[in-house]
Amino acid sequence: MSGNGKPAASQPTHDTPTTRGTSVEKGASAYKGSSTKAILHHYDYLGDFYRLFLGEDLVYSHAMWEAGDTLEAAQRRKLDHHIAAARAEGAERVLDVGCGYGSLLHRMVECHGVQRAVGLTLSPAEAARVRAQGWPRCEVRVENWFDHRPDGPYDAVIVIEAVEHFAGGTLWRSRRVARYREFFRRCHDWLRPAGRLSVQANAWSRYGWLASVLLSPERLAADGAPGRSRPTGRDAAAAVRNLRSGLHASRTVFPECFVPTRSELADASAGLFRIVSERRDPEDGIRTLGAWIELAEENQEDGARLIGRRAVDDIQRELRTSLRFLQEGRATTLRLVFEKL
Template sequence: MGEVLTWHPVHLGRRSSRALVAETDWWVTIVHRAKKASSYKGTSSKAILHQYDFLGDFYRLTLGPELVYSYGMWEEGDTLESAQLRKLDHHAEAARAVGARRVLDVGCGWGSLLHRLVETHHVKHAVGITMSPGQAAWARDQHWPGCEVRTENWFDHEPDGPYDAIIAIEAIEHFAGNTMWRAKRIARYREFFERCHSWLLPTGRLSLQANAWNDRGWLTSLVLSPEQLASTGERGSGSEHLGLRAIQGGVKNVREGLHASRKVFPECFLPTRAELTEAAGGLFRVVETRSDPADGVRTVRIWLERAEANRARGAELIGEGAVSDILREQRTALRFLREGRFTVVRMVFEKR
């Protein structure tokens, strides 16, 4: 079993000797833990290459200069670009990353958050991990001071020292594959929370954003009408009746979800807030949770407009069929968000 012993107190800047010794002793204890054996590491490299390297050539035409491929945080008068920066700032502040020594970005994409952390929020060293070689190469080519980009799966991550904060924006959708079984998903999310718990300093925080099904779960989210989803609450009354029209609509929704899963987001599955809360139980205290479907609606609407405007160029890059798949998926996502089938969940976890 390997040991991580490369971290050295000189990386910590001006700290008291007593504090340095205490933190060093704590970290040496943590890194000697035995890693759990597992053959499953979430979305495969092949699927990541399709989603972010192949389709990414088209997405980069639509995302704006920051290349942020996640939902923004909107206020009145915002552009997509300003909404994306507000989202990055929200997570930096929620994770207490401002002015931190070391921060980890899980699923760092093209590195926009890493750059923002160092340049705007005065983080000394920001580490980003992505499984996309194309994204990692692009971010490294920017030569941003204080930013380190690693091409690796979070499962294989071996930090050089503890982190003050961890941020994961729309990455956890990749961690459970496309399993429909709730217990298996929770077990896989649990492993991620265990890793984060071991990587963080005491009382460190994890700020997480995810596409998440309605609190009723994935199947109910797909088959119930928008009116039923809005009126039944998390557990529902147990008396929902599905007429012929609702059944037909549910079949259509399942078909659209399967299309997106096969063509655009292979090997991905959305969690629910309850699943994430359960998976983190005993390891983290949930200090903030919010559902922001309107942010998803506004973001996807702009993405869709830009995708349609860049359709011809996109066809030259990735082919007309692939562009059509993206447009179909974005139209479906927009409808699902408006109908309350899934939402944008933002949660902040503090290490116990």
């Protein structure tokens, strides 16, 4: 799981990949995504506060809402959506990459007849929480997807707001695509023939991260390419504000993260998967963040006792920035379903 609309500018701490064509060369020093240090900061340390406002099932990703929903109902609908989209109902083996606190693992075996659900996380706190539940047929591994070696093929793979951790802080599109492609290549290897991969990601607008941060909402909403009219002083001030907000989130809440675009994921998957379904659901992100912000405000004093006032303030500021980026059309909640070629 990751945040929303967060332009991470910090540079990755891992070596960049040595590539041959479009996949990482075996045995080479390769970028593996966010470092363990970054994951521990976000999910273990700051996670003490997150658990106070995520809702009953501790689902740390944008829900799928319908009229009259509670946060819990909307989250369970989102989990059911991805299970159906990946054709995981009744499957023998399903992989959840970035499994968080295990809500999807439990939902798959408890409600959808999955025989074995495997979850990957780099957070010991998340893994400990999953194991403490004692859920049957659920296995969690503190393991990077890059290092995952399954003991058999998967019928489906589901990735909900974990892609944001795969490319690091590089500003170069070609490097991000190469890093995403390595993930798609591994999923292709893990899946049975015609297996599906269901992905949810916080994503920039179709114009990419820089335009998404700098342009006004009116220009982003225009059909076709953004207008070429000269930016106003108000536009410039808003752009500076957006950059500062994004950099603040990168330093304090989401180190070593970068939000993708739809085109980056499509290019990275080309020749390995075909896209069979896609949705852009910014309203789902807006409603989820609204619910989280309300609960975070109610629990901020307890949170301050756990992680400190400054860290709580940083998280609340990031949540409000993410909400604004969605409302202004700078980012969206992207849902893509890929089928193995």
